[in-house]
Amino acid sequence: MSNQMTKKREPLFHIVRRDNMPMLAAWGYRIGAFVLALLLNAVFVWCMVRVDPITFYSTMWEGAFGSESYIWATLKAAAKLLCIAVALSPAFKMRFWNIGAEGQVLIGGMAAAFVMYHYTALPTVVLFLVMIIASIIAGGIWGFLPAFFKAKMNANETLFTLMMNYIAMNVVDYFYDKWRGFRSALGILNQNTKIGWFASIWKDNDTDGLMTNEDFWFIVVILVIMTLMFFYLKLTKQGYEISVVGESHNMARYAGISVNKVILRTMILSGAICGFCGFLVVSSQSHTISSGLASGYGFTAIIVAWLSKFNTFTMAGVSLLIVALEKGSALMANTYGMRGFSSSAADVMVGAMLLLIIGSEFFINYKLMFRKKDKEVQAA
Amino acid sequence: MNTNMTPAVTFRGVTKTFGDNYANKDITMDIYSGEILALLGENGSGKTTLMNMLSGIYYPDGGEIFIRGKKAAIRSPHDAHELGIGMIHQHFKLVDVFTATENVLLGIRGEGKYNPAAAAARIREICATYGFELDPSQKVYDMTVSQKQTLEIVKALYRGAEILILDEPTAVLTPQEADKLFSVLRNMRAEGKTVIIITHKLQEVLSISDRVAILRKGGYIDTVDTSSATELSLTELMVGKKVELEIERPSVKDRVLRLQVQHVNAFNSEGTQVLTDVSFDAYGGEILGIAGISGCGQKELLEAVAGLQKVEEGSEILYDDPKGKRESLLGKSPKQIKRMGISLSFVPEDRLGMGLVGSMGMTGNMMLKSYSDGRSLIAETKAPKELAEKIRDELEVVTPSINTPVRRLSGGNIQKVLVGREIASSPAVLMTAYAVRGLDINASYTIYHLLNQQKQKGVAVIFVGEDLDVLLALCDRILVLCGGRVNGIVDAKETTKEQIGYLMTNLKEENA
Known part of the structure; x- marks a missing residue:
């Protein structure tokens, strides 16, 4: 009998789903996870390069927000990440696994660059209109194709959108090499005339300030898109349809929603916003094209969209957090690179942060019940 | 039954919570060998949760379980097997492409060679002992629901189950199959096994069990001897207050033809014919019941009318609006039907997968x-x-x-x-599929009442049901589907349960 008893012990813990954690407690968990991540990284950095936590975190802070130019760099990158996450949100809310944002941004940027490279004679207003329309159409096509084959043949959208990325990259590489000719690099497009740049909209002799700052307008436009998308998903009939299709196709049919139509429409929208983002980046940031245009944010944005539960305002905060971590750890790698703190170590830090923050969501939704102390029963 | 012996199962203060809700609260009861115990309770009363703790699916948050007098920690279904506990779930856990023998052997750990021939012999032996009918070499995909259930029980016995739990075993069976199951359960009792059956159906409790344990809202109420119980006394224990057992059937004078379904043929996505030459009329001011073993075309029939199931050429679905205009619903989508100004309501079987956004x-x-x-x-x-x-x-x-x-x-x-x-x-036609499935008595009666109200308003109500007693009490006419064909439309006031059960299982020759 006692044999049986010692063998069969209660499990150490088991997992129980909890239904309703109060908002405040949930944020307690999130902040707790964040603090834990900070501590963990402090230990990690100390072990690697013997830098004390205070120096370490002030370097991190400096890298992200240390000077005006650092702040702008952080905000710009966060806005770009936000824009792509916003573009992805309707697709993911519909449970359509669009991992092709990288390519959709690229092809949109390519279309914009093509127009500003070839049609320099157009009047400014017309040129911008053509650039915008071209980038939206290009991104829209990149969104439409996987949706079309999903709707008609039930093709796997994950593989399809992934492959579309490589097509976009190669299209960009083709034009990059063609335009580069015998030079070592393509360089900036229309460097002297600034045709197709945001900067060409205002006159050169305007005083300096926010109104003539390309970065400022880049961020403003993206915040407008963020707000519009928030209301699109929340208030419109199309937003409602997206939620229903995301829940179940059967239910959508029951409600008289044409599932294929919603998939096509939503993916064209998602791709078009990515394409438009490509235009924004080319016209206001890079002023050129290369296959690194989206800087991998097409994939990072997937994390942002899911972590924010498709709330576009939350996405702004999450984007800023991720980019600030990135920029801060980049400065760390820069400063302590000689002592062995490489950019890979910086990636490890960012990864640990994200893991803990995402992990806290688990503890918000579930709790662990530990074995009660019942030694006396065990012994009996 | 001898209460002086050690109980096969003892629950002592067993508690299980989900979030803030107690699924089981401080349950203390004994179950003995050689008895059939019915575990009775309304929906959400915690019957299945309690049994899941016995079979290792959940682990209690508090309290103790004793098996044959020894304290047991049942951490997994495997632990349960070792303690001789087997549970037959509502959804069978069988591999379709395996034979009965292969399914029985699947997951058995231990020494010895894989020997299907010996296992098949053992299976035949078990079948002979208890009176099962099972072919060890039959593949699961060829089996009827009842055969699959038999296989699940044999599987549990093969693994040495002394304590057998069945979760609503008759929900998927015809009355004839249920009788067969009960006689097998009685044989198992005679062999000294402990049989626990979870059920809603009072008639079954009375006809099969020795004792009845009643749970209410997660708590343990009482265990009574079946011989001293009646439907009414059990219902009172179950719901805690007196409930009217009678379902009303108000009579409506002016029935109006509302829906004509003619020669409907349909195939499912796998290309199997699911509806064959189905014809019937539905009238405003009546409840038309649809009976049948599950999967006999009930779902497809309702979906065909609602515009969700494609039907073949030659089919016709006609709708007469209250002004007397006749329109065809054939090939119309739900949206188009709505645009035609026809108010067609449909309560689908899959509530959270189709009817409601969870x-x-x-x-x-x-x-x-x-x-x-x-x-x-x-x-x-x-x-x-x-x-x-x-x-x-x-x-x-x-x-x-x-x-x-x-x-x-x-x-x-x-x-x-x-x-x-x-x-x-305000529908003109209201179709419901298994509208009271999984609901407790009070909620069920609310639904019956709502349907009757609609009927009195002149709505054509179509009620797909599984409980024959309810169909007989609630409906005006009952259409019986068998294998996707209409096997008879009977007057509910003049027919019997046996007749419907017969129509459900035996396709008439002129229909075949």
Whole structure:
């Protein structure tokens, strides 16, 4: 009998789903996870390069927000990440696994660059209109194709959108090499005339300030898109349809929603916003094209969209957090690179942060019940 | 039964919580060898949770379980097997492409070679002992539901189960098959096994069990000897207050032809014919019941009328509107039917997969049918919110807020939300599939009452049901489907349960 008893012990813990954690407690968990991540990284950095936590975190802070130019760099990158996450949100809310944002941004940027490279004679207003329309159409096509084959043949959208990325990259590489000719690099497009740049909209002799700052307008436009998308998903009939299709196709049919139509429409929208983002980046940031245009944010944005539960305002905060971590750890790698703190170590830090923050969501939704102390029963 | 012996199973203060809710609270009871114990309770009373703790699926948050007098920690179904506990779930856990023998051997650990021939012999032996009919070499995909259930039981016995738990075993069986199952269970009792059956059906409790244990709202109420119990006394114990067992069947004078379904043929996505030459009329002011073993075309038939199931050429579905205009619904989508001004309501079987958006609150769900009304781009939320409040108040839906995701509500409340919405659009035809499945008695009666109200308003109600007693008491006429064909339409007032059971299982020759 006692044999049986010692063998069969209660499990150490088991997992129980909890239904309703109060908002405040949930944020307690999130902040707790964040603090834990900070501590963990402090230990990690100390072990690697013997830098004390205070120096370490002030370097991190400096890298992200240390000077005006650092702040702008952080905000710009966060806005770009936000824009792509916003573009992805309707697709993911519909449970359509669009991992092709990288390519959709690229092809949109390519279309914009093509127009500003070839049609320099157009009047400014017309040129911008053509650039915008071209980038939206290009991104829209990149969104439409996987949706079309999903709707008609039930093709796997994950593989399809992934492959579309490589097509976009190669299209960009083709034009990059063609335009580069015998030079070592393509360089900036229309460097002297600034045709197709945001900067060409205002006159050169305007005083300096926010109104003539390309970065400022880049961020403003993206915040407008963020707000519009928030209301699109929340208030419109199309937003409602997206939620229903995301829940179940059967239910959508029951409600008289044409599932294929919603998939096509939503993916064209998602791709078009990515394409438009490509235009924004080319016209206001890079002023050129290369296959690194989206800087991998097409994939990072997937994390942002899911972590924010498709709330576009939350996405702004999450984007800023991720980019600030990135920029801060980049400065760390820069400063302590000689002592062995490489950019890979910086990636490890960012990864640990994200893991803990995402992990806290688990503890918000579930709790662990530990074995009660019942030694006396065990012994009996 | 001898109460001086050691109980086969003892629960002592067993508690299990999900979130803030107690699924089981401080349950203390004994179950003995050589008895059939019926575990009775309304939905959500914690029967299945309690048995899941016995079979290793859940682990108790508090209290102790003793098996044959020894304290046991049952951490997994494997632990349960070792203690001689076997559970037959409502959803069978069998591998379709394996034979009966292979399924029995699957997952058995231990020494010895894989020897299907010896296993098959053992299986035949078990079948002979208890009176099962099972072919060890038959593949599961060739089996009927009843055969699959038999296989699950044999599987448990093969593994040495002394304590056998059956979760609503008759829900999927015809009356004849249920009788067969009961005689097998009696044989097992005679062999000294402990049989626990979880059920809602009082007649079954009375006909099969020795004792009845009653749970209510997660708590243990009492165990009574079946011989001294009646349907009424059990119901009282179960619900805690007296409930009227009679279902009303108000008579309506003017029946009006509303729906004509003629020669409907349909295939499912796998290309199997699911409806064959189905014809019937439905009248406003009557409840037309549809009976049949599950999967005999009930779902496809309702979906064909609702515009969700493609039907073959030569089929015809005609709708007569109250003004006498006749229109064809053939090939129309749900949206087109709505645009024609026809109010067709449909309470589907799959409530959270089809009828309601689980992640949305009541308001969001009210919008499901009406969100596209009007020309504005913005979806209207005011009227749906008012409707949600009205349904919550009138049907007494228990929910923390009308914005709480409906999947968090209990089964009965979910169904009230769904039926409430479908009735709110003042339908001309109201189709319901298994409208009371999984609901407790009170919630079921609320639904019957709502359907009767609709009938009196002149709505053509189509009620697909599984409980024959309910079909007989509630409906005016009953259409019996068998293998996708209409095997008879009978007057509910003049027919018997046996007759319907017969029509469900035996296709008439002129129909075949």
